[in-house]
Amino acid sequence: MEIPYTVEARPDTGLNNVKLGIWLFLASEVMLFGGLFSSYVLLRVGAVEWPQGAEFLNIPIGTVNTIILIASSVTMVMAYASLKLGDFAKYKTYMLATVLLPVLFLCIKGYEYWEKVSHDHLPSHSTFLAIYWTMTALHGIHIIGGIVVNGYFWGPGSKMWHIKREMFENRVEAAGLYWHFVDLVWIFLFPVLYLL
Amino acid sequence: MSGSAEEVRKHIATYKKVAGALGVFTIVTVLASYLNVPIPLGITIALVIALTKGSLVASFFMHLSEERSKAIIWTLGLTVVFWFVLMLLPLFTMSDHIGVHKTLPNANAATEHAEEAH
Amino acid sequence: MDNVTTAEGIAHAEHAGHDEHELSFLQAYVFSQDHKVIGIQYAITALLFLLFGFTLMMLMRWNLAFPGRPIPVIGNFLGMANAPGGIMLPEFYNQLGAMHGTIMVFLGVVPLAVGGFGNYVLPLQIGAPDMAFPRLNMASYWSFFLGGIVMIASFFVPGGAANSGWTSYAPLSVIATDGQTWWLIGMIFLITSSLLGSVNFIVTTLQLRAPGMSFMRLPFFVWAQLVTSFLLLLAFPPLEAAGVLQLMDRVADTSFFMPSGLVTGDGPLEISGGGSPLLWQHLFWFLAHPEVYVLILPALGIVGEIVANNTRKPLWGYRVLVASVIFLGFMSFIVWAHHMFLTGMGTTISTFFQTTTMIISIPSVVILSAMFLSLYGGSIRYTVPMLFALAFLPMFGIGGLTGLPLGLTAPDIHLHDTYYVIGHFHYVVAPGTIFALFGGIYYWFPKATGRLMNDMLGRIHFWGSIIAINCVFMPMFVTGLAGMNRRLYDGGMQYAHLQGVLEWNQFMSYGAWALGFFQIFFIFNFFWSIRHGKKVDDNPWQSTTLEWQAPSPPPHGNFTTPPEVHRGPYEYSVPGASSDFSMQGQAPGAEPAKV
Incomplete structure (x- = not known):
């Protein structure tokens, strides 16, 4: 017996396994970042003083990074739409952009980190910097994970399109859902850390 | 997302609009942060904008606006409920001070206030 | 070598019937993606951890019964740093205490109940060919395994294993020895494992049900596992967040859980301060209370299966049971702070959590009552699994009812952190959950091997265990009510108010060792029956x-x-x-x- 509904949707749930799986995973991710955001609020309201993000962080750089990440989310969704239209070449282009944009994001992030380290603004400096480092680093790990997955579906994994087309579309959809979630986390992280 | 090429093209048109909106909101929230408003108002503005952006991503890029699966909707609904419970942690921690006419955020502040009182 | 591989290949082909491609030994038995093999791997690993965790406790019980006396024989092997001259040091006792809790909960009971039974039985019960994501399933097991290795290895780092209790309360845990860092890393592996597992369970249950298997036709065990998986999925991540924060506190000198002005024996700590120790407790118990239900729900599921089967009548109130389990799972997310009444959290919120705690006891009682009612009028077959299931009911009842005073803020002031608490939750987990798990092993053993476990040995195991385990835990209510603190390494001999109950310490220790003795019957039975048990259809x-x-x-x-x-x-x-x-x-x- 083969495992059913790996590709096609189960009639009564209207889902294939992959899609349900990725949503469940994202639900747990919501709780993971929820725990961190909650800690942030608790530590902030309990603090005697809390710096404005701008005292330590570079808002223009953060803004550029936000735009970059949103752009990669857009290219991701375009890559998936191209697949749906059967345009594999376009998919490749969009997916490449989806892989390269977060690499750029990480380079800029790396520069920011380097700047912090050179000013001795390490996590042990203050609770604000501690939470900044922890949350952005954890988000960064998620970005790296996304780059690996998307890179795989751009490169070696994309061969599957020619063999099992529907399965490949499902996988890209799941990777996309994850990627949008990572973007979504940053959409909250950016104002919380940089602007408030 | 499923369906014909026609539908996909419609979706693409939506994506473009959403992308534009996300860009605009990003600029707006950054500009708003430069305004000299009281901190609580600033936090509200930033969170409202972030929430809007987040909903746009979830609804259109993640296709939640057209999600019909009960399993997903219930799971996410449950997650949202527990997420709110989780976000009550600060309240639970500070609850000692509900209805008490002083702010006692932490030990340091406590001693400061105590000194003021004396 | 070639011969061995071929022999295994043939053995496997016989096992597998119509399996198309031959798997190598490694693929079939080590890095297997078959839910049954993974389930057995989980079960055996978890049983070994249970034995190990139990051994730690038997060592602790020596020091509680005979404080300051050298441990016979074993004492010589514990090392100078832990037990010079065979006499256990308090620091070592603390390691054993912390690791006993961690191992029993995270490496023993949960992997056995969810990883073992869930993996093996759930796909079979819903008529699925395998789990929805076999490769994730394998990753889940190996992540668990790595986490276990890290935990065990932590005994050998300088300063020994984690010693701040299984709850790892900050700031103590942040300034503790290196073992705590290992504990945190181990926990991150374990959390990853249960995350992968729970996604897999939920998808499998929702997607892979056989035709005709509607939700109201799911066996109660499947329902219990489904709710458990949701608890693991949504409650564990906050602890992962907390673990990351504590790791940062320890490794990067941050102050998430460290308040300002902390002074240790070496003078004031050089930290930025401003953190909140309460935050750790909140995040920890946000997981750890649902975790209690992760421990108990699969056990309830197993007991439901065994009871229905051995009373030869339907489970009483199936729909009520299902509704209760779902409600129980939901409520378990909003009761956690009843572990924290004495933290200075504030009376308003304490009252809220007291109320929710009383509410959550209702579905638990409903479930237990339904199980008891299922017995009524049945022609009960007293098989070995049924004996364990029948013992589970009153034992879990004692555990649950003794929990009520702890959930009320006023009596909790007296009872908090005493042996009463230890007695309470051990009644839930040891003669409760672990007995149900034993019952499950006896019940499903013929499915996994084609042979029954020996009946006589099973009965000796059961009667010995049930008597011994009550000798261990029942006196704890007495000593606890007398005010014996749970973490005293000498059993409280220095306290005037405990002099009257100290004699129970020895009694309980003898009970624990007797309990250990009767497990030998199980261990022997388990391995003997794999080859020599009675063949059945x-x-x-x-x-x-x-x-x-x-x-x-x-x-x-x-x-x-x-x-x-x-x-x-x-x-x-x-x-x-x-x-x-x-x-x-x-x-x-x-x-x-x-x-």
């Missing part, structure tokens, strides 16, 4: 659920013909039916496949 208990329709042991892919479900899970003694059990896969009117 596919459905030795004459059960109704789908797993008994598959061959024993089930081949790769589980069922010889794709099952189809025609009826509810517990159709025992249906009036007018030709036998006293109607299997779920049996078409209406058809004779049972094999009696």
Whole structure:
């Protein structure tokens, strides 16, 4: 017996396994970042003083990074739409952009980190910097994970399109859902850390 | 997302609009942060904008606006409920001070206030 | 070597029936993606951890019974840093205490109940060929395994294993020895494992049900596992967040859980301060209370299966049971702060959590009552699994009822952190959950091996264990009410108010060692029966659920013909039916496949 509904949707749930799986995973991710955001609020309201993000962080750089990440989310969704239209070449282009944009994001992030380290603004400096480092680093790990997955579906994994087309579309959809979630986390992280 | 090429093209048109909106909101929230408003108002503005952006991503890029699966909707609904419970942690921690006419955020502040009182 | 591989290959081919491609030994038994192999891997690893965790406790009980006296024989092997001259140091006692809790909960009971039984039985019971994501399933096991290795290895780092209790309360845990860092890393592996596992369980249950297996036809065990998986999925991540924060506190000198102005024996700490120790407790218990239900729900599921099967009548109030389990799971997310009444959290919120705690006891009582009512009027078969299931009911009842005073803020002031608490939750988990798990092992052993476990040895194991375990835990209520603190390494001999109850310490220790002795019967029985147990057919208990329709042991892919479900899970003694059990896969009117 083969495992059913790996590709096609189960009639009564209207889902294939992959899609349900990725949503469940994202639900747990919501709780993971929820725990961190909650800690942030608790530590902030309990603090005697809390710096404005701008005292330590570079808002223009953060803004550029936000735009970059949103752009990669857009290219991701375009890559998936191209697949749906059967345009594999376009998919490749969009997916490449989806892989390269977060690499750029990480380079800029790396520069920011380097700047912090050179000013001795390490996590042990203050609770604000501690939470900044922890949350952005954890988000960064998620970005790296996304780059690996998307890179795989751009490169070696994309061969599957020619063999099992529907399965490949499902996988890209799941990777996309994850990627949008990572973007979504940053959409909250950016104002919380940089602007408030 | 499923369906014909026609539908996909419609979706693409939506994506473009959403992308534009996300860009605009990003600029707006950054500009708003430069305004000299009281901190609580600033936090509200930033969170409202972030929430809007987040909903746009979830609804259109993640296709939640057209999600019909009960399993997903219930799971996410449950997650949202527990997420709110989780976000009550600060309240639970500070609850000692509900209805008490002083702010006692932490030990340091406590001693400061105590000194003021004396 | 070649011969061995071929022999294994043939053995496997026999096992697998119509399995297409031959798997190497490593693929078939080590890095297997078959849910049954993974389930057995989980179960055996978890049983070993349970034994290890139990051994730690037996060592601790020596020091509680005979404080300051050298441990006979074993004491010489514990090392100078832990037990010079065989006499246990307080620091070592603390390590044993912290690791006993961690190992029993995170490496023993949960992996056995969810990883072991869930993996093995759940896909079979819903008529699925395997779990939805076999590779994730394998990753889940190996992540668990790595986490376990890290935990065990932490005993050998300087300063020994984690020693701040299984709860790892900050700031103590942040300034503790290196073992705590290992503990945190181990926990991150374990959390990843249960995350992968829970996604897999939920998808499997929702997606891979056989045709006709509607939600209201799911065996109660499947419901229990489904709710458990949701608890793991949504409650564990906040602890992961907390673990990351504590790791940062320890490694990067941050102050998430460190308040300002902390002074240790070496003077004031050089930290930025401003953190909140309460935050750790909140995040920890946000997981750890649902975790209590992760421990108990699968056990309830197993007991439900065994009770229905051995009373030969349907489980009483199936729908009520299902509703109660769902409600229990939901409520378990909003009771956690009843562990924190004495933290200075504030009376308003304490009252809130007291109320929710009283509410959550209602579905627990409903479930227990339904199980008791299921016994009424049944012609009970006192098989070994049934003995364990029957013992579970009153034991869990004692555990649950003694929990009520702890959930009320006023008595908790007296009882908090005493042996009363230890007695309470051990009654829930040890003669409760672990007994149910033993019952499950005896019950499903013939499915996994095709052979029954020895009945006589099983009965000795049961009666010895039930008597010994009550000797261990019942006196704890006495000593706890007398005010004996749970973390005293000498059993409280320095306290005037405890002099009257100290004698119980020795009694409890003898009970613990007797309990250890009776496990030998189980261990021997387990391994002996794999080869020499009585051979039985596919459905030795004459059960109704789908797993008994598959061959024993089930081949790769589980069922010889794709099952189809025609009826509810517990159709025992249906009036007018030709036998006293109607299997779920049996078409209406058809004779049972094999009696």
